[in-house]
Amino acid sequence: MNEIKSPDGHEIYKRRGGRNKAVGLCLLGVVVMIFAVTIAKLSAGVDIRGYDHTFETVPGVVE
Amino acid sequence: MTELTDTSWSTKAAEPEFRDYVELLKPRVMRLVVFTAAIGLLCAPVMAHPVIALASLICIAVGAGASGALNMWWDADIDAVMGRTAKRPIPSGRVTGDEALAIGVGLSMLSVMLLFIFSNPLAAGLLAFTIFFYVVIYSMWLKRLTPQNIVIGGAAGAFPPVIGWAVATGGISVEPLLMFGLIFMWTPPHFWALALFRNDDYTNAAVPMLPVVAGTRATRNQVLWYSIALAPVAIAPAFTIVGGPFYLIAALVLNALFLKGALDIYRRDTEAAKADGFRVEKRFFGFSILYLFLHFVLFLVEAVLRGFDLVWAGWPVLL
Structure with a gap:
């Protein structure tokens, strides 16, 4: 009689888990990248526009 | 009991690993794309x-990878019959074609949108056009239609330094166009040298590469003619703001060696090549990779020298 294995321990779940972690890390990388670029652009003071148009910095103009 | 514990259904095709997805993006091509795009970006004024x-470089790399995935999706049938490509994720059954299509389209849109936000519309537009050119113009249209597939399709591989330059400057000038010309003119002799010793692969897959359609004699002639045409394009950047005396001297040496290799291929025939296992063709193919790499390293060397203000003021900038 074959030994009964726990489904969670099967190779297919390990593979799926590893893939999910890697995809999660990639998504985290995208978030970090967007955040870093946002900070870099804000620090340079270029083309910042509020959604309600109440706040705007025009490139080259220092207030 | 056997029925309950039978796990033979869990084939690898059903559950690819993350590295299978990475392989789908052609990491070796991505490295070359990132390298040339980075040089274009760093050499800009x-x-x-x-x-x-x-x-921006990450976006360009992901865009290149996405076009690689779409190329593998479209070419899965011919990849399966060629020894060089039979172990790719789709023909080997590790990833399905639908997955490759979804990844390719998804990453294409993501990379172009993010590059648009991070840099400028020109760079994003060039990346979008490059993906379109490689997937639609080269893979879908030209590759199976004409032996000129490599000549025109080479433009896709030549765009990255132009995109890098556009990221930095927001425009295009003669310098990135010469970098484009260098890769564009280098591509045919590079791939035709490969096709000479991989002729059987392309014949089996019915891909109309030049040796399959026009024969190996015509291919050897074309390798020489394109190498002659490549030399002035490769040397010309020496007389722009991205070049200089170091570039000129090294480019002259590299192009002399490239022409010598092309001449060696021209002088041989298939019998001689088969007798020594295509030694000359393989050596030329290997050197062609080094040739392109060193040209772009030279651009970087000249940029570093400019950064330290170690430029010769009397150097003629003609273009």
């Missing part, structure tokens, strides 16, 4: 913010 430059 305007210095991009390091964070924006890095983020």
